[in-house]
Amino acid sequence: xxxxxxxxxxxxxxxxxxxxxxxxxxxxxxxxxxxxxxxxxxxxxxxxxxxxxxxxxxxxxxxxxxxxxxxxxxxxxxxxxxxxxxxxxxx
Amino acid sequence: xxxxxxxxxxxxxxxxxxxxxxxxxxxxxxxxxxxxxxxxxxxxxxxxxxxxxxxxxxxxxxxxxxxxxxxxxxxxxxxxxxxxxxxxxxxxxxxxxxxxxxxxxxxxxxxxxxxxxxxxxxxxxxxxxxxxxxxxxxxxxxxxxxxxxxxxxxxxxxxxxxxxxxxxxxxxxxxxxxxxxxxxxxxxxxxxxxxxxxxxxxxxxxxxxxxxxxxxxxxxxxxxxxxxxxxxxxxxxxxxxxxxxxxxxxxxxxxxxxxxxxxxxxxxxxxxxxxxxxxxxxxxxxxxxxxxxxxxxxxxxxxxxxxxxxxxxxxxxxxxxxxxxxxxxxxxxxxxxxxxxxxxxxxxxxxxxxxxxxxxxxxxxxxxxxxxxxxxx
Numbered sequence: 262x263x264x265x266x267x268x269x270x271x272x273x274x275x276x277x278x279x280x281x282x283x284x285x286x287x288x289x290x291x292x293x294x295x296x297x298x299x300x301x302x303x304x305x306x307x308x309x310x311x312x313x314x315x316x317x318x319x320x321x322x323x324x325x326x327x328x329x330x331x332x333x334x335x336x337x338x339x340x341x342x343x344x345x346x347x348x349x350x351x352x
Numbered sequence: 353x354x355x356x357x358x359x360x361x362x363x364x365x366x367x368x369x370x371x372x373x374x375x376x377x378x379x380x381x382x383x384x385x386x387x388x389x390x391x392x393x394x395x396x397x398x399x400x401x402x403x404x405x406x407x408x409x410x411x412x413x414x415x416x417x418x419x420x421x422x423x424x425x426x427x428x429x430x431x432x433x434x435x436x437x438x439x440x441x442x443x444x445x446x447x448x449x450x451x452x453x454x455x456x457x458x459x460x461x462x463x464x465x466x467x468x469x470x471x472x473x474x475x476x477x478x479x480x481x482x483x484x485x486x487x488x489x490x491x492x493x494x495x496x497x498x499x500x501x502x503x504x505x506x507x508x509x510x511x512x513x514x515x516x517x518x519x520x521x522x523x524x525x526x527x528x529x530x531x532x533x534x535x536x537x538x539x540x541x542x543x544x545x546x547x548x549x550x551x552x553x554x555x556x557x558x559x560x561x562x563x564x565x566x567x568x569x570x571x572x573x574x575x576x577x578x579x580x581x582x583x584x585x586x587x588x589x590x591x592x593x594x595x596x597x598x599x600x601x602x603x604x605x606x607x608x609x610x611x612x613x614x615x616x617x618x619x620x621x622x623x624x625x626x627x628x629x630x631x632x633x634x635x636x637x638x639x640x641x642x643x644x645x646x647x648x649x650x651x652x653x654x655x656x657x658x659x660x661x662x663x664x665x666x667x668x669x670x671x672x673x674x675x676x677x678x679x680x681x682x683x684x685x686x687x688x689x690x691x692x693x694x695x696x697x698x699x700x701x702x703x704x705x706x707x708x709x710x711x712x713x714x715x716x717x718x719x720x721x722x723x724x725x726x727x728x729x
Contacts, residue, residue: 269617269618269619269652270652271618279689279691279692314641315637315638315639316637316639316640317476317641318636318637318643320698320699322487323696323697323698323699324698324699325698325699325700325701328701342695343687345621345685345687345698346639346641347593347636347641348614348615348616348621348641349590349591349592349593349596349614349640350591350614350615350616350652350654
């Protein structure tokens with residue numbers, strides 16, 4: 262299991278939790294497992310063909326997975342995953 | 353015997369040295385300074401030369417141009433500087449009198465005490481990292497705020513207090529009672545007043561030495577280039593994706609740094625976009641999310657102190673850029689979780705395929721080179 266930090270805009274879909282556990286050997290498998298646990302998150306994270314929405318960034322130990330191996334990036338149990346969609350609020 | 357590090361030069365050579373980065377000191381009295389001085393000069397009256405010059409010009413290898421009215425006091429001061437170890441000091445022969453007689457440019461100080469001696473900035477002036485030179489840099493800086501809201505309010509107050517010389521504020525809205533839970537630049541008796549006007553009133557009462565420019569309009573693709581043109585950097589306190597992209601694309605075109613923050617409920621994010629040096633907003637998110645994934649604060653709510661903290665972090669980054677201090681948050685996104693009381697950081701990268709700053713950015717970069725953070729240069 263890997264700890265995944267859920268952004269504030271998606272917490273309702275994760276039962277209000279700030280961090281959840283999900284399993285998977287790669288970022289893609291981890292996100293698939295996350296969506297299986299919290300199905301409402303599905304269309305907000307992933308495109309119809311299973312890709313990562315361009316307005317959502319995923320960071321593995323502080324590095325953007327788009328500059329690693331995207332969904333194929335391998336993940337270990339002690340890695341920290343942060344999901345970060347664009348956030349507009351200013352006032 | 354070593355050659356003396358002190359020389360007298362004519363105004364033209366002094367100008368050349370100033371243009372190539374020499375420190376410029378004016379060693380006259382305050383009342384003389386008020387009648388006009390050279391642009392970019394720091395006032396250092398004769399009695400203060402020995403005690404304060406090391407704060408003003410910490411680097412003794414940096415060339416120093418010093419002048420007075422006619423060249424007598426400045427030559428004496430130049431010899432004093434040499435005795436302190438300054439390696440390259442020139443005194444302007446004939447002083448500012450000759451300078452003016454040659455028709456060279458000079459300027460009148462604003463109607464305030466010189467920042468170098470202004471007690472308002474005493475806590476800055478004693479710090480070597482700021483000092484009179486940094487304070488003068490703050491005074492010359494022009495910062496544009498997009499929005500006088502939750503983020504803009506605290507940032508405007510502290511940049512005004514810090515003595516940033518010109519604050520521009522873009523906002524088309526009026527003060528609403530529901531703003532006052534966090535927008536501390538406004539006040540209860542100003543509900544219904546234009547936000548730009550309300551913010552300007554507060555800033556003037558806090559620091560009348562700051563020039564406030566009110567841009568009472570909505571930021572759009574049509575006016576953004578004009579609005580940001582006169583400023584050194586922009587503080588983004590908008591709350592819609594549309595304006596964030598409008599600002600980003602214009603800031604990249606003009607190579608202006610943007611200090612970016614956003615807030616949501618108990619969390620805030622902060623980064624500094626310096627075009628072509630680090631990523632821009634579109635490198636991060638090339639397209640906006642659908643509205644249901646990104647509700648604004650009016651829908652989702654926000655704890656009032658969260659934009660307060662994030663706005664002050666924006667002000668801090670702006671001061672770092674102006675003073676060229678520390679490590680600005682370029683290519684780093686800081687995430688603050690108020691409930692955890694924790695800060696975390698992720699790494700941001702430039703996207704070579706970025707529609708704003710990637711691909712054909714090279715020529716724009718060349719055209720704009722040297723145009724970033726030019727607050728005091």
